[in-house]
Amino acid sequence: MFCVCRWYPKAVSILGEKKTALVSGGACTYYRTGRGEPVLLVHGITTYSFIWRKIVPLLASRYDVISVDLLGCGESDMPLDVSYAIKDHAERLKELVSSIGIEKFHFVGHDLGGGMGQIFAVRYPEMLIDLAMINTVAYDYWPVQPIIAMKTPILRQLMIAAVDLGALQVIVKRGLYHKDLVTDELMNLFMKPLQKSGRRKAFLHFAKCLDNADLMEIAEDLKKLTMPVLIIRGDADAYLGAMIAERLHQEIPGSRLIRIASGGHFIQEDEPEQIAQSLLAFFQGSLD
Numbered sequence: 001m002f003c004v005c006r007w008y009p010k011a012v013s014i015l016g017e018k019k020t021a022l023v024s025g026g027a028c029t030y031y032r033t034g035r036g037e038p039v040l041l042v043h044g045i046t047t048y049s050f051i052w053r054k055i056v057p058l059l060a061s062r063y064d065v066i067s068v069d070l071l072g073c074g075e076s077d078m079p080l081d082v083s084y085a086i087k088d089h090a091e092r093l094k095e096l097v098s099s100i101g102i103e104k105f106h107f108v109g110h111d112l113g114g115g116m117g118q119i120f121a122v123r124y125p126e127m128l129i130d131l132a133m134i135n136t137v138a139y140d141y142w143p144v145q146p147i148i149a150m151k152t153p154i155l156r157q158l159m160i161a162a163v164d165l166g167a168l169q170v171i172v173k174r175g176l177y178h179k180d181l182v183t184d185e186l187m188n189l190f191m192k193p194l195q196k197s198g199r200r201k202a203f204l205h206f207a208k209c210l211d212n213a214d215l216m217e218i219a220e221d222l223k224k225l226t227m228p229v230l231i232i233r234g235d236a237d238a239y240l241g242a243m244i245a246e247r248l249h250q251e252i253p254g255s256r257l258i259r260i261a262s263g264g265h266f267i268q269e270d271e272p273e274q275i276a277q278s279l280l281a282f283f284q285g286s287l288d
Contacts, residue, residue, distance in 0.1 A: 014053050015067045016060070018075070021099045023092040026077030030068040030096065034060030037129065037283070038102045041067045042093065044111020044137075045206055046171070047266070048074030050189045051110065054272035059279065063106070068096065070113075074193060078202035084209040086112050086137075090119040094127070103127065106283055110134045110268065111240075115215050121229075122221040130228040132279060135237050135265050138244045139219055140212040168194070175265035177236040186269065222252050229255040230282045232275065234263025256287055 016033025031049055039059060041052045049067040059065050069076040071092055072084050082088070093116060097105060106129050109117035114136025121131045172190055173182045193199045229252050233245035249257040258278050263270045281287040 015049055015056050016065065019100075021096045023071065023095040023099070024088075025071050025082035025092070026079050028068065028071055028077070028092065028096055029075040030066055031056075032064070032066050034063050034065045036063040038064045038066060038097075038105035039279075039283070040093070040097060040102075040105050040107050041065065042107070042109040042113030042116055043068075043070065043073070044109075044113050045203075045210075046190070047111070048193060050074070050192075051266065051268050053189075055268055055276050055279075058272065058276035062280065063283070066097075066100075066102075066105075068093070072202040072206050078198060080201060080205050084202075084206040085211060085214055086115045087119050087214040088209075090116040090123070093120060094124060097127070104129055106130055106132070108132045108134065108279065109136060111265070112137055112210075114138070118215060118222060119218060121225055121227060122218045125225070125227060128227055130230070130282065131225075132230040132232065132282060133248070134232045134275065135234050135240055135263075135267055136231070136244065136248070137212075137240065138215055138248050140216050141241060141244050142210075142212055172266070174238045177234070177262045177264040177267075177270045181269050219251075222248070225252055228282070228285075230278070230287070231255055231257045232263075232267070232278060233257065233259045234265065234267035234270065235259050235261050236263055236270075237265040237267070239265045256282070 015031035018029065018031055020027045020029050033056065043049060043051050048069045052067045056065050056067060070089050072078045104127055107117045107120060114133035115138065117131050117133055118138065121128055168190060169182060169187060173179055176182060193203060231245050231248050233242060245257060249255050260267065260271055260274055268275060
C-alpha cells in the first residue's frame with residue numbers, strides 16, 4: 001500500500017526548526033537552520049520546501065538557511081480568496097523576511113521562485129546581497145504543460161476529485177535526469193499536498209493565478225540590475241527551455257550562467273552537490 005507520510009518527518013528535520021510568520025492572506029510556514037548570512041530558498045509550483053532537503057545540509061554549516069513554504073503550498077495556510085500570482089508571492093516574501101528581522105539576504109529561487117526573485121530584485125534591490133535562479137521561469141516563455149492544462153475547468157475538476165499517482169509519477173520522472181531517483185520516498189513528498197481536497201484546490205488556484213505578464217512588466221528593469229546574479233540551468237530540463245537562461249544571462253549585466261548536463265527540472269534532486277558548491281562559491285565571490 002502507498003504510504004503518504006512515511007518519510008516526511010525526516011525531511012522536515014533536515015530543513016531545520018519549523019516556524020510560522022503572518023503574511024497577507026494567512027500564516028506562512030518556514031524552516032530555519034544554520035548560522036551566518038541569511039539565505040532564503042524559494043520553491044516553485046508542484047513542490048514546496050522539501051525540494052531543498054538535499055541542499056540545506058550543505059549550506060547550513062556556513063549560512064542561516066531559511067526554506068519557505070509559499071502560501072497555498074506545503075504546511076502554509078491555503079486560502080482561496082487571495083491571489084497566488086508570483087508578484088503577490090514576492091510581496092509576501094518581503095513581509096516574511098521583514099517580520100523575522102532580516103534586512104539583507106541571499107535569494108535563491110527555483111522555477112516560479114526564480115521569477116519571484118526577479119520581481120524582488122527589481123522592487124527591493126537594497127534587501128538582496130545577490131540573486132541565484134535555478135531552472136527559473138522568465139519573460140513570457142511560461143506557463144508550460146501540464147500547468148496550462150490545470151486552467152481547463154474539466155481537468156481542474158478531475159484533479160480535485162482524485163489524485164492520479166501514475167500521472168504524477170510521469171511528471172516527476174520527466175523532470176529528473178536520473179530516473180532511478182523516482183522512489184516511494186520522493187513520491188510521498190510530492191504527493192503530500194495533494195492528498196486532501198482543500199490542498200488540491202490550493203494547488204489549482206495557484207496554477208490559475210499564473211500570468212507571465214508579471215515578469216514581462218519587469219523585463220526591461222532586469223537590464224538595470226547591479227547586484228551579483230547567478231543563473232543555473234539543468235540542460236535536461238524537459239519543462240523550461242534553454243532560451244530562458246540564455247536570455248537572462250544576455251540581458252542581466254555581469255550575470256553568471258552555469259549549465260549542468262545531468263540536471264533535470266528538479267535539479268536539486270539530480271545534482272545537489274553541484275548546486276550547493278556553485279551557490280557557496282557564488283555567495284563567497286569565488287565562482288570561477
